Amino acid sequence: MAAGYITDPAEIYRQSFATIRAEAELSRFDTATANIVVRMIHACGMTDLAGDIVVSEEFAAAGQAALVKGGAVICDVEMVRHGIIGRLLPAENAVLCALSDPRVAERARLAGTTRSAAQVELWDAQLEGAVVVIGNAPTALFRLLERIDEGAPMPAAIIGAPVGFVGAVESKDALIANPRGVPFIAVRGRRGGSAIAAAALNALAAGLEGHG
Amino acid sequence: MAAGYITDPAEIYRQSFATIRAEAELSRFDTATANIVVRMIHACGMTDLAGDIVVSEEFAAAGQAALVKGGAVICDVEMVRHGIIGRLLPAENAVLCALSDPRVAERARLAGTTRSAAQVELWDAQLEGAVVVIGNAPTALFRLLERIDEGAPMPAAIIGAPVGFVGAVESKDALIANPRGVPFIAVRGRRGGSAIAAAALNALAAGLEGHG
Numbered sequence: 575m576a577a578g579y580i581t582d583p584a585e586i587y588r589q590s591f592a593t594i595r596a597e598a599e600l601s602r603f604d605t606a607t608a609n610i611v612v613r614m615i616h617a618c619g620m621t622d623l624a625g626d627i628v629v630s631e632e633f634a635a636a637g638q639a640a641l642v643k644g645g646a647v648i649c650d651v652e653m654v655r656h657g658i659i660g661r662l663l664p665a666e667n668a669v670l671c672a673l674s675d676p677r678v679a680e681r682a683r684l685a686g687t688t689r690s691a692a693q694v695e696l697w698d699a700q701l702e703g704a705v706v707v708i709g710n711a712p713t714a715l716f717r718l719l720e721r722i723d724e725g726a727p728m729p730a731a732i733i734g735a736p737v738g739f740v741g742a743v744e745s746k747d748a749l750i751a752n753p754r755g756v757p758f759i760a761v762r763g764r765r766g767g768s769a770i771a772a773a774a775l776n777a778l779a780a781g782l783e784g785h786g
Numbered sequence: 787m788a789a790g791y792i793t794d795p796a797e798i799y800r801q802s803f804a805t806i807r808a809e810a811e812l813s814r815f816d817t818a819t820a821n822i823v824v825r826m827i828h829a830c831g832m833t834d835l836a837g838d839i840v841v842s843e844e845f846a847a848a849g850q851a852a853l854v855k856g857g858a859v860i861c862d863v864e865m866v867r868h869g870i871i872g873r874l875l876p877a878e879n880a881v882l883c884a885l886s887d888p889r890v891a892e893r894a895r896l897a898g899t900t901r902s903a904a905q906v907e908l909w910d911a912q913l914e915g916a917v918v919v920i921g922n923a924p925t926a927l928f929r930l931l932e933r934i935d936e937g938a939p940m941p942a943a944i945i946g947a948p949v950g951f952v953g954a955v956e957s958k959d960a961l962i963a964n965p966r967g968v969p970f971i972a973v974r975g976r977r978g979g980s981a982i983a984a985a986a987l988n989a990l991a992a993g994l995e996g997h998g
Binding site for chain 1: 789806867868897903932949976977978979
């Protein structure tokens with residue numbers, strides 16, 4: 575059919591990635607990290623996001639190794655969980671979100687905190703060697719850092735992209751200032767979101783398959 | 787607990803919305819529309835999004851009436867579907883996404899198009915009086931406009947917020963230039979995404995309950 579617009583999925587990806595690589599300032603990243611940043615930009619339509627990325631040198635390798643070893647992918651919200659492309663995962667990795675766990679609402683009420691933060695204590699059994707993907711809630715990222723300080727199991731990597739006007743900047747600055755030895759990627763500032771966070775995880779998995 | 791960050795969910799919302807209203811240029815919107823734009827900004831962390839919003843005068847009323855009448859909420863991707871806050875919906879409205887329908891992949895292959903576009907033909911039975919929420923795929927928005935031109939049932943309102951580098955700008959410009967009589971809200975330009983799109987729908991529903 576002559577649609578008057580591009581309909582071929584492979585061509586849409588090709589042109590999208592070519593535009594991003596032409597416009598975004600990626601020179602400070604190594605190849606594996608640049609591939610991740612390209613997909614994060616692809617998810618939000620903003621090439622200047624590259625300037626707000628802060629990333630550990632070892633993030634790409636650590637995140638990919640965690641996935642290959644079968645580490646869980648722990649998401650702060652269902653939107654992130656549903657943005658993960660399951661077929662890219664190398665080890666049928668569990669993709670989890672505890673926000674709707676029936677224990678969470680009551681725990682949040684008792685602690686005077688958000689459900690997003692209250693769920694973090696329920697991550698412990700899967701946290702060792704997991705990749706944590708935070709795309710919505712600053713309080714989840716703050717609470718994760720507290721839990722690590724309290725002796726919780728250590729995740730293999732953190733994708734820190736909570737979004738918004740209260741705590742988003744501060745929670746990511748806290749991660750960047752002291753990542754507790756955990757390799758991470760973060761989007762500095764108010765921007766972030768489920769799509770950007772999920773894209774970073776998908777990029778780790780896609781890199782393993784040579785999808786770039 | 788003295789967390790060193792704000793943990794009260796109501797206070798987080800209050801401060802977030804106050805910051806958005808202080809920073810964003812909302813004066814060209816009526817009250818109901820401004821409430822929607824505030825929630826779209828809340829979802830992405832960018833107050834300048836207001837400048838890219840194009841909206842029909844009748845969008846808020848038409849979208850809310852559709853929800854009250856029990857119209858379906860049709861989403862282009864699962865991330866949008868999982869961003870819809872079900873408890874806000876006034877009539878136990880169906881929240882649908884056909885992307886994973888087993889018929890879609892084969893239809894897309896045969897038509898040489900994306901799965902996002904191929905799913906649109908499966909919307910027909912729910913399309914009359916529905917609110918369509920497009921937060922990812924330009925080809926879904928293009929195809930919806932084609933389907934309306936071909937005589938498909940008329941949705942009650944369209945939320946047009948596909949994102950990215952190939953077709954996002956053009957599909958939204960096509961909607962804005964000729965909305966086929968359907969009330970709409972769109973984010974002009976490359977920006978958009980599941981969170982912004984879902985937030986617009988949630989704002990319609992929240993407005994009904996007086997949550998603002």
